[in-house]
Structures are given as C-alpha cells and as structure tokens.
Amino acid sequence: MPEPEPLSLINPNDSLERQNEKLQKIADALMKRVEYGPEHSNAAYAQFERAALLEKRVRERTLELERTLDLLHESNAQLGQANQETEAARRNLADAIETVSEGFALFDPSDLLVMCNSRFCRDFRDTTRDLRPGLPFTGYVDRVSRSRYLALPPDVTAESWAAQRIRRHVDRHVMFNVQLAQGRWLQVSEHRTANGGTVVLQTDVTDLIRLERAERERLKDKQSRVIRATLDHLNQGVCIFDENGRLVGWNRKMASLLELPARRLQLGASFNGLVDHLDEEIVFTRGIDRDGFRQWAAKADNRGPISFEIKRGDRAILQVFGRGMPDRGFVISVTDVTPEREAAQKLFELNEILEQRVMERTLELEDALNAAERANASKSRFVAAASHDLLQPLSAAKLYVSSLADRCADANDRSVLNKAESALSSAEQIIDALLDISKLDGDGVQFDIRPVALREILRPLVDEMEVLALRKGLSLHYVDSDLMVESDPSYLRRIVQNLLANAIRYTERGKVLVGVRRNGGSARIEVWDTGPGIAEEDQNTIFEEFKRLDTRASRNEGLGLGLAIVERACARLGHPMGLWSEPGRGSCFMVNVTIAGQAERQAQPGRRAARPVGLAQAGLIALLVENDPQLRRAVSIMLESWDVSVIEAEDAPSALELLDDLQISPDALLLDYQLGDGPTGIALYKSITEFLGPLPCAIVSADRSPNLRQDCKTLGVEFLPKPLDRHKLSRFLDEVAANMG
Structure with a gap:
C-alpha cells in the first residue's frame, strides 16, 4: 500500500518566492498568537515548533529542487552534444557513401529506406524523385520495374519481374544483372546487415559484358574452325x-x-x-x-x-x-560398316559350323560323362556293399579271436592270436579307408560344420597314439591349445589321426610333435616328425592312392591310403593343406582351419587306465538282435565271457516275440541297424520302448553316414560302428552297469 503524502501548508507548485512569502506570513501569525494568547501558551508553542519544522522542510525541498535543476541543465547539455555528434556522424556517413563509385542504398529491418547516395538508381532517372527516406522496399522495386529505362525480355512483364525481384529479396545474398536501355548493363547485389537491414549496391558492368561477348564471339569463331577441322578429320x-x-x-x-x-x-x-x-x-x-x-x-x-x-x-x-x-x-x-557386317556374316557361318561341332562333341562328352558317372556310382555302390559284406564276417572273426585270446593261457598261442587280431584290424582299417575315399569322391557326403575345441580332438588322439609311439621307442609331444575352429569334428579328427599315424609309422627314432599355431584368422595344426623326409619331386606322389615311397621306411603294414583320405577331406572341408619336408631331417604336415573362438581352460584330464573286462558287466542281461548268424554267435560268446546273459534274436519280429514270451526287461539292447527286409534296429528300439519304456541301447551298423549318427543322437542311443570294437562295447556295458548300481 503506498505511503500517504505529507501534509503541507503551502502549494508545492508555487514558485520559491511565493512559498517563502507564505511561510513568512505563517511564522508572523504564529508569533503573534504566542505573544497575545497566555491562556493557550502551550498550544502556541506547539504551533511555533510546527512552523519551525515546516521551515526546515521547505529549505530541504528547496535544496533538492536546486540540485534537480542542475542535473537537468547538465543532461540537456549532454543531449545537445550527442545530437551534434550524431548529426556529424550522419554527415560523415552521407559523405562516405557519396564517395562510393557505385549506387548505394540502406534499408532498415522494416524494409524502409534509410539513406542512399546520388548514384543509386541514377540510370533510372524517372525514379530518383521518389527516393526519399521511409520509402518501402516494395515501392522501390515497383518504381524500377515500371521505369522506361529498364529493358525487359519480350516474354517478361513489369509485374512478373517485380514479383520475382521480391521473391529473391528474402535470400541473404542476392546478385543478378539487369539490362538497361541503349545496350547497357547494371549488376545489382543485396547483402543483409547484422540487425536485419539490407544494403543494395548497383554497379555498371556494361564494359565487362561487352568484353565477354566479344571474347565469346571470338571463341565461337575459333570453335567453329576447330569443329570444321574435326569433322573433316572424322x-x-x-x-x-x-x-x-x-x-x-x-x-x-x-x-x-x-x-x-x-x-x-x-x-x-x-x-x-x-x-x-x-x-x-x-x-x-x-x-x-x-x-x-x-x-x-x-x-x-x-x-x-x-x-x-x-x-x-x-x-x-x-x-x-x-x-x-x-x-x-x-x-x-x-x-x-560393310567390312564389319561381312566379317560378322562369316563369323556367323563359322560359328554355326563350330556350334555344330561343339554340339556333337558335347553329346559325345555327355555320353562319356554319363558312362563315367554310372561307373563311379556302380563303384561306390560296390565298395559300400562289399565293405558291408566284408565287415560282417570280419567282425565275427575279430570277436572269435578276442574271445579265444581271453581263454588261452599259453603265451605262444596268445601271441599267435594277437597277430591274427592285428591282421584283422589292418584289414578293417583298409576297408574303412576305402569307404572314406568312396564317400569323399561322391557328392552325397554331408559335413557337420560347427565350432569345436581343438583340445577335444587333439588330446584324446595323442593319448591313443602314444601307445603306438612308445612301442617304437618314440617320444610323442603335444602342445595344448585353447582355440576353437569351424569344422566337422569327426572328419577333422580323422585327418589329424592319419597324419599322426603316418608320422609314427615312418619315423624310426626321435620324436613326433603335434601343436597349433595362429595364422591370421586361422589355426594351423602342425604334425612334425624326425623321419626320413620326402624329396621335393615326390611330395605330390605321396597323396595318391596305394603310393608308398619306401616300404622299408616302416616295419608296419599299410597300403598308403591315409594321405589320400586327408587330401580329399581337406579339399571338401575347405581346409588348406601344406607340407614341408627335407630328406634326412624330417617332415611337417600342416592343416589350416578357420578360428571360431577360444575354449574355456579346463584341467587336463588324467590318463585313464584300461578298464578291466569281465567285472563291471557281471549280472547284466542283454538283448542281441543280429541277422548274421556268425557275428551274432561271436558277440554272444564274448558277452558270455564277461558274465553277461545274452538273449539272441535274428530279426525284429522274433525279438518282440521272445521278449513277450520271457516276460523280462533286459538291462541293455544291442541292435543291428540292418535286419534284412524287416524293420530296422531303430524301428525295433522304438517298438520295445513303447511297452518296456526307455532302455540303454546301442545301434550296431556298418553304415557310418551322418544321418544315422544324427538319428542315434536324437534318440539318445549309442552308435557302435562295425567291425565291432570290444573296448567300446565294454565301455557301453560298464556305463549301463554303473547306472544300475
């Protein structure tokens, strides 16, 4: 709330002389009242004090007014000086822009003309009388567009020219040429100022335009002569x-x-x-x-x-x-184009003759290719069928020999049996190699490419091969690696296995080393040996089938199929292979595999001792279904020697009938995959599990295709390839017995 104004006995709007006169009269009246009023002496004195106080306030107000007047006079003097300086600056600016050789005009942020020099719009003499401060920019454009000194193109009106000029005015920088009467030219440029105003410059460029046109005509004449000479030269x-x-x-x-x-x-x-x-x-x-x-x-x-x-x-x-x-x-x-057309016609005729010959040759090659494909398919089918037929009696023979060796007490007889088993194993290896080569040569092979840890492949191989190396007095060294690679685990294992087997077979003394080196984005698996080495001219020959450079270099038997399998598998998997060798010093076989990552470090597994046979499997009941009588009898004898009770069946129907008659649930199932014309071993397993529930099962087959392995993996059953390995069979039964316990 505003404070109330103080009471005053005089009018503050009066002059100082009038105010002093009134105060004097008030003071006199108060003095008389004090002197002649004894009854009210106290009141008179109070009035006197009030009058004295008023006089003091009057003096203070007078001093304030005097100071205000001084400040006002000083401000007026400063304002006058500023006006003089502003006018001087304006005159200086006007003088400065007048000295500019071009037309100059300044518009404020509201597009109103502030000032211009005498050269501005001098070429539009009929518009100069309207150029006054305060003229809008649109008015300036309108007057120029209607000037008779402006030469517009025939298809452009004054209104359209003015509208286009206004549209361009919104740009920050504008520059264009304007044609005037009598063949003269004016260049107009606009520039924005910092406060949003506009500076317009008009420059006479008639001489430049004329020089440019003269130069253009000269160039045209020169170009015409050049073009004429060029055309005549074509x-x-x-x-x-x-x-x-x-x-x-x-x-x-x-x-x-x-x-x-x-x-x-x-x-x-x-x-x-x-x-x-x-x-x-x-x-x-x-x-x-x-x-x-x-x-x-x-x-x-x-x-x-x-x-x-x-x-x-x-x-x-x-x-x-x-x-x-x-x-x-x-x-x-x-x-x-007469020569080209004649040549094309001759080429066409010749092409028809060549096409006819190519067609005839193609038909001949197709016939030969079909015959070769039929022969290759026939060979593959023969190898597969023959291998299967060979593996059946071979498995039976190995199992009979193994069973006989377990029962034989005489050392000499046991040595003969061991040699027979070794010979059978060699025959089995040859059949496996033939099967692998047949698959790799065909188009039906499928690879299971996935990330795999190298130590999961190399560590078990080294453990298996170390026994062979120790028999020859060799030292086998392994450098561990935690890399993971993209490959088919089974084929990669077979590749390294063949390389290690060859290194041990052909090395008489010294050592064999297997390790992994990084090679850019790939891992290079290297197998080194201190064998006899391979001459440079023979380094291609060793990859051919049944090729061995020096049979005396090894005391072991072999037909030279290992490296042939390695080369084919590496080619199909896309793993580049390399070889370094020097006669008398040794060799190094290298396989490059793409790196997929790094495996987690795990403690190295200890060396597992061979499991005792005939202990863990005691008391088991196994159902054996095998359509080959000899193999079925050999497996039965071996299982019975391990104290395993065997229920034998020839095919699926007899096996189901036998289980129904006996009314027992076997502890393990050993099922052949191919059971003649009836259901397969997998179909039999599904039928058994329908009324007995899940049982430990192993599918035995000479078919080593990835599809069968995948089917077994999906069902959760073991796959045991033929010829049947007694150690793998023993481990399977051990696991069954351990789970029962």
Whole structure:
C-alpha cells in the first residue's frame, strides 16, 4: 500500500518566492498568537515548533529542487552534444557513401529506406524523385520495374519481374544483372546487415559484358574452325541441324557416303529436302523407314537417340545414328560398316559350323560323362556293399579271436592270436579307408560344420597314439591349445589321426610333435616328425592312392591310403593343406582351419587306465538282435565271457516275440541297424520302448553316414560302428552297469 503524502501548508507548485512569502506570513501569525494568547501558551508553542519544522522542510525541498535543476541543465547539455555528434556522424556517413563509385542504398529491418547516395538508381532517372527516406522496399522495386529505362525480355512483364525481384529479396545474398536501355548493363547485389537491414549496391558492368561477348564471339569463331577441322578429320559422315531442321554443319565424308551432290549440302538446307533427295538405291533395312526418320527429326522435345541401318547398292551397308542436342537441334552420323557386317556374316557361318561341332562333341562328352558317372556310382555302390559284406564276417572273426585270446593261457598261442587280431584290424582299417575315399569322391557326403575345441580332438588322439609311439621307442609331444575352429569334428579328427599315424609309422627314432599355431584368422595344426623326409619331386606322389615311397621306411603294414583320405577331406572341408619336408631331417604336415573362438581352460584330464573286462558287466542281461548268424554267435560268446546273459534274436519280429514270451526287461539292447527286409534296429528300439519304456541301447551298423549318427543322437542311443570294437562295447556295458548300481 503506498505511503500517504505529507501534509503541507503551502502549494508545492508555487514558485520559491511565493512559498517563502507564505511561510513568512505563517511564522508572523504564529508569533503573534504566542505573544497575545497566555491562556493557550502551550498550544502556541506547539504551533511555533510546527512552523519551525515546516521551515526546515521547505529549505530541504528547496535544496533538492536546486540540485534537480542542475542535473537537468547538465543532461540537456549532454543531449545537445550527442545530437551534434550524431548529426556529424550522419554527415560523415552521407559523405562516405557519396564517395562510393557505385549506387548505394540502406534499408532498415522494416524494409524502409534509410539513406542512399546520388548514384543509386541514377540510370533510372524517372525514379530518383521518389527516393526519399521511409520509402518501402516494395515501392522501390515497383518504381524500377515500371521505369522506361529498364529493358525487359519480350516474354517478361513489369509485374512478373517485380514479383520475382521480391521473391529473391528474402535470400541473404542476392546478385543478378539487369539490362538497361541503349545496350547497357547494371549488376545489382543485396547483402543483409547484422540487425536485419539490407544494403543494395548497383554497379555498371556494361564494359565487362561487352568484353565477354566479344571474347565469346571470338571463341565461337575459333570453335567453329576447330569443329570444321574435326569433322573433316572424322572417318564418319556427320551433319548437324538446328531446332528448325536446317543444316548448320557437315563434313565431306557425309557427301561421299550418301553420294549427295555438293549443291545439296549447303548451309540452311532442310532436313526433309535432303531425305527426299537420297538416291533410290538407298534402302532402309534395319530399324526404321524414311517416314519414321522424318517423324523423329520433326519432334521438338524428347528426341531420344536413334540407330538404324541402310543399304546403298548391292554391297555397301551404312549405320546411321542420330541424337538430339540441348538447343533442340540434332546431329546425324553415318558409318560404313560393310567390312564389319561381312566379317560378322562369316563369323556367323563359322560359328554355326563350330556350334555344330561343339554340339556333337558335347553329346559325345555327355555320353562319356554319363558312362563315367554310372561307373563311379556302380563303384561306390560296390565298395559300400562289399565293405558291408566284408565287415560282417570280419567282425565275427575279430570277436572269435578276442574271445579265444581271453581263454588261452599259453603265451605262444596268445601271441599267435594277437597277430591274427592285428591282421584283422589292418584289414578293417583298409576297408574303412576305402569307404572314406568312396564317400569323399561322391557328392552325397554331408559335413557337420560347427565350432569345436581343438583340445577335444587333439588330446584324446595323442593319448591313443602314444601307445603306438612308445612301442617304437618314440617320444610323442603335444602342445595344448585353447582355440576353437569351424569344422566337422569327426572328419577333422580323422585327418589329424592319419597324419599322426603316418608320422609314427615312418619315423624310426626321435620324436613326433603335434601343436597349433595362429595364422591370421586361422589355426594351423602342425604334425612334425624326425623321419626320413620326402624329396621335393615326390611330395605330390605321396597323396595318391596305394603310393608308398619306401616300404622299408616302416616295419608296419599299410597300403598308403591315409594321405589320400586327408587330401580329399581337406579339399571338401575347405581346409588348406601344406607340407614341408627335407630328406634326412624330417617332415611337417600342416592343416589350416578357420578360428571360431577360444575354449574355456579346463584341467587336463588324467590318463585313464584300461578298464578291466569281465567285472563291471557281471549280472547284466542283454538283448542281441543280429541277422548274421556268425557275428551274432561271436558277440554272444564274448558277452558270455564277461558274465553277461545274452538273449539272441535274428530279426525284429522274433525279438518282440521272445521278449513277450520271457516276460523280462533286459538291462541293455544291442541292435543291428540292418535286419534284412524287416524293420530296422531303430524301428525295433522304438517298438520295445513303447511297452518296456526307455532302455540303454546301442545301434550296431556298418553304415557310418551322418544321418544315422544324427538319428542315434536324437534318440539318445549309442552308435557302435562295425567291425565291432570290444573296448567300446565294454565301455557301453560298464556305463549301463554303473547306472544300475
């Protein structure tokens, strides 16, 4: 709430003299009242004090007014000086812009004219009287657009020119040329100021435009001579027409190709007239006819390229090519293609002869290829069938020998049996190698490419091969690796296994080393040995089937199929293979596999001792289903020697009938995959589990295809390949017995 104004006995609007006069009268009256009023002496004294206080306030107010007047006089003096300086600066600015050799004008942020020099719009003399401060920018443009000194193009009106000028005014920087009467030119440029105003400059560029035009004409004349020389130098006939179809340029080659008289090829000759006067011997053979050619030339816009052929006389063939130009004219070129067409015709005839020969040869090759494919397919089927038939009795023989060796007490007899088993194992290895080569040579092989840890492949292989190395007195070293690679685990294991087996077989003394090196984005598996080495000229021969450079280099038997399998498997998997060898020092076989990552470090597994046979399996009941009588009997004898009770069956129906009659649930199932014409071992396993529930099962088969392995993995059953390995079978039964316990 505002404070109330103090009471005053005088009017503050009065002059100081009038206020003093009133205060004097008040003071006199108060003095008289004090002197002549004894009854009210106290009140008179109070009035006196009030009068004295008022007089003091009057003095203070008077001093304040005096100070205010002084400040006002000082401010007026400063304002006058500022006005003088501003006017001086304005005069200086006006003088400065007047000295500019160009027309100058300044518009404020509201687009109102602030000032301009005398050269501004001097070339538009009929507008200078309207150029006053405060003129809007639109008014300035309107007056210039209607000036009689402005030379506008024929198709541009004053209103459209002014509208375009206003549209360009919104840009921050504008520059353009304006044509004036009497062939003069003015360059106009606009620039924005920091506060949003506009500076307009007008510069006379008539001399520059005239020089540019003179230089352009000179260049045109020079270009015309260059173009004429170029056209005459071309090996093609060329003629150029303007937008009206009039001839403006040509060369002598055109007249000779079309056999036109010189009087026809003249400057300004019409296109249609030239087409009409073409010799009747000229025939349009490919592309368009004469009318189509005329219609193309008559188009004003969108004249695309055109190409066709004409024939002059009996032999000459000319190719005509036409294209529009930016100025709506067009150019025509004519090329003599007679030699090319004749050569093309000869090539066509020759090509037909060659195609006929190629067709005949292709048919012969197709017949030969079909015969080769049939032979290869027949060979693969024969190898697969023969291998299967061989593996059945071979498995039975191995099992009989193993069972006999377990019961034989005489050392000499046991040695003979061990040699027989070794011979059977060698035969088994040869059959496996033949099967592998047959698969790798065919197109049906499928790979299970996935990330695999190298130590999961190399560590078990080294453990298995160390026994063979120790028998020969060799030291086998392994450098562990935690890398993971992209490969098929089973085939990669077979590759390294063959390389290690070869290194041990052909090394008489020293050591064998297997390890992994990083090689960019791949891991290079290396197998080193201190064997006899391989000469450079023989390094390709060792990868052929049944090739061994020196049979005396090894005391072991073998037919030289290991490296053949390695080479084929590496090629199919896309693993580059390398070899370094020096006679007398040793060899190194290398396989490069793409790195997939790094495996987690795990403690190295300890060496597992061979499991005792005939203890853990005691008391088990196993169902054996095998259609081959000899193999079935051999497996039964071996299982019974391990104290395993065996229930034998020949096929699926008899096995199901036997289980139904006995009314027992076996502890383990050993099922052959191929059971004659009846259901397979997998189908039998499914039937058994329907009424007995899941049971430990092992599928035994000579079929080692990835599909069968995947089916076994999906069902959760063991896969045991033929010939049946007694150690793998023993481990399977051990696990069954352990789970029962």
